[in-house]
Amino acid sequence: MAQLMVGAFYNPHLGPQLAVASGIDHLAMADPPRGDDPWWPRIRERYTLLLHDYLGQLSEPLDERSIARARSLAELYRTPWVAEHFQCLHTEDGTYSLNYVFPPLYTEEFLARFIANANALQARLDQPLVMENIPGFFDVKASRIPEAVWLRRFFDRTNAGFLLDLPHIWLEAHYHGVDPQTFLADFPLDRVVELHVAGVEPDRDLEGPWIAPNEPSAAMLDFLGYAVSRCPGAKAVTFDAFSPTLTVDVLVRSVERIRAAL
Amino acid sequence: MSDRAIQDTLIRALADAPFRSTPAWRDQGLADPVRVERFARFLARHFYYERLVHFFKYSRALSRITGRTPEAVLTDPGFDSLFGVLVLGSRASAVSVARLSVDHVRGGTRAPIPYLDELTTYEEAMMVVESGARVWSDGDDTQAIQHQWSVPIRAEGTMLLDFTYDLPSVLPLLLKPWTEVPQPPREPTRLLIARSPHGRVSVARTSTAVATLLELADGRKSLDDLAREAGLRPAELQATVEGLVDIGAVRFAHGS
Numbered sequence: 001m002a003q004l005m006v007g008a009f010y011n012p013h014l015g016p017q018l019a020v021a022s023g024i025d026h027l028a029m030a031d032p033p034r035g036d037d038p039w040w041p042r043i044r045e046r047y048t049l050l051l052h053d054y055l056g057q058l059s060e061p062l063d064e065r066s067i068a069r070a071r072s073l074a075e076l077y078r079t080p081w082v083a084e085h086f087q088c089l090h091t092e093d094g095t096y097s098l099n100y101v102f103p104p105l106y107t108e109e110f111l112a113r114f115i116a117n118a119n120a121l122q123a124r125l126d127q128p129l130v131m132e133n134i135p136g137f138f139d140v141k142a143s144r145i146p147e148a149v150w151l152r153r154f155f156d157r158t159n160a161g162f163l164l165d166l167p168h169i170w171l172e173a174h175y176h177g178v179d180p181q182t183f184l185a186d187f188p189l190d191r192v193v194e195l196h197v198a199g200v201e202p203d204r205d206l207e208g209p210w211i212a213p214n215e216p217s218a219a220m221l222d223f224l225g226y227a228v229s230r231c232p233g234a235k236a237v238t239f240d241a242f243s244p245t246l247t248v249d250v251l252v253r254s255v256e257r258i259r260a261a262l
Numbered sequence: 263m264s265d266r267a268i269q270d271t272l273i274r275a276l277a278d279a280p281f282r283s284t285p286a287w288r289d290q291g292l293a294d295p296v297r298v299e300r301f302a303r304f305l306a307r308h309f310y311y312e313r314l315v316h317f318f319k320y321s322r323a324l325s326r327i328t329g330r331t332p333e334a335v336l337t338d339p340g341f342d343s344l345f346g347v348l349v350l351g352s353r354a355s356a357v358s359v360a361r362l363s364v365d366h367v368r369g370g371t372r373a374p375i376p377y378l379d380e381l382t383t384y385e386e387a388m389m390v391v392e393s394g395a396r397v398w399s400d401g402d403d404t405q406a407i408q409h410q411w412s413v414p415i416r417a418e419g420t421m422l423l424d425f426t427y428d429l430p431s432v433l434p435l436l437l438k439p440w441t442e443v444p445q446p447p448r449e450p451t452r453l454l455i456a457r458s459p460h461g462r463v464s465v466a467r468t469s470t471a472v473a474t475l476l477e478l479a480d481g482r483k484s485l486d487d488l489a490r491e492a493g494l495r496p497a498e499l500q501a502t503v504e505g506l507v508d509i510g511a512v513r514f515a516h517g518s
Contacts, residue, residue, distance in 0.1 A: 060398075061399075
């Protein structure tokens with residue numbers, strides 16, 4: 001396995017510290033830089049940047065405006081790959097949106113949609129496309145194909161890489177009462193390009209754990225070590241925290257602990 | 263029903279609390295209703311957290327003076343009491359949640375911030391204007407063609423606000439490091455806040471002529487009528503209307 005890059009998300013409120021930080025190989029970009037961000041030029045010069053913005057949901061074809069935006073951001077960041085999510089979070093007519101990642105139904109119809117639209121997007125990009133798994137908090141009866149099988153079939157029919165979000169896997173395993181390593185085994189780990197790792201904490205609404213801008217637990221880091229050993233093509237691990245409440249100490253310490261766990 | 267239509271029903275159920283209590287949703291039995299309700303509440307808190315942090319960022323920057331962070335209301339009983347009526351993204355819900363934050367911030371220490379009421383009115387307006395259904399994908403762009411044969415109408419949600427302080431001059435200063443609370447000049451300022459169909463919110467200082475034009479643009483008056491009544495020359499009117507269309511303050515309706 002090649003040397004893994006270890007990085008985090010660019011949180012603009014931490015710009016002053018990130019502009020001089022050491023031990024961080026890359027920064028993922030969830031939003032375009034603000035025009036008045038004084039740290040952006042130094043961040044761009046200093047880091048490998050990964051495009052991880054919302055480009056559009058691939059249950060529908062991306063329109064020209066979205067493709068032009070994706071290309072423009074990819075060029076600005078000089079990103080080695082472009083990330084999107086297996087998500088379908090707004091209705092087709094635009095009336096309702098969840099404004100949060102939400103998985104599609106795992107069915108033949110959605111598989112065909114995602115394959116066609118991912119291939120169309122990939123054809124318009126100059127960089128490889130990677131796709132991130134999204135957790136479901138509840139099962140939907142109309143979702144008929146196991147997620148891992150659906151994802152494998154997607155990757156078999158596209159040239160896309162897999163952005164494996166480990167906390168998402170961990171949460172799904174938790175809510176299904178399954179061991180995370182067992183749950184992970186069915187996913188197409190041979191297609192993984194990048195991994196995400198993050199902290200989780202109890203959520204009052206869910207009455208259970210969910211992603212939080214905290215340090216990953218020791219158990220999560222053990223899970224990371226296990227997963228990485230099964231992802232021969234992995235190139236990067238990213239601490240997945242993007243929040244105005246994130247502190248620089250948590251970010252830097254998380255990256256250090258991730259590196260130590262590999 | 264297609265799988266895409268089922269997905270839309272699922273998204274609506276998570277976004278629209280009243281819909282979750284209807285037979286149209288419940289009878290489908292698509293998912294465990296307890297889990298759906300929990301996740302819907304989680305999404306609602308997340309949805310409005312993002313908006314309050316974004317639109318009330320100036321009040322947030324002043325929280326070390328006021329002692330009140332705008333997003334703190336999301337863990338208050340007042341927000342929980344809205345769970346049964348919230349429709350994520352709707353104007354009514356944006357109004358309700360923004361009002362919770364406005365009242366909360368205004369209840370804090372105000373002495374060194376004489377413009378706090380106006381600032382929170384501005385932030386509330388930004389959040390409310392941003393709400394509503396949006397265009398996520400461009401179809402064929404026919405609007406440009408229709409301009410020639412249609413009449414302008416003020417877009418729903420577009421706001422004109424009058425302030426006694428020049429708020430735009432102080433906003434960027436609030437987001438930079440400061441020791442003494444930045445103060446705007448006391449100067450009457452009229453702002454136009456509008457949203458494009460894609461959801462981009464714009465703010466612009468505006469003149470009396472533009473304000474008049476917006477008040478007159480009721481979808482019945484032609485461009486010539488508007489030019490005459492707003493006192494604008496045709497070329498001036500065209501440039502103004504194009505600018506207003508661009509930021510979403512005006513759209514074109516079919517004329518008779």
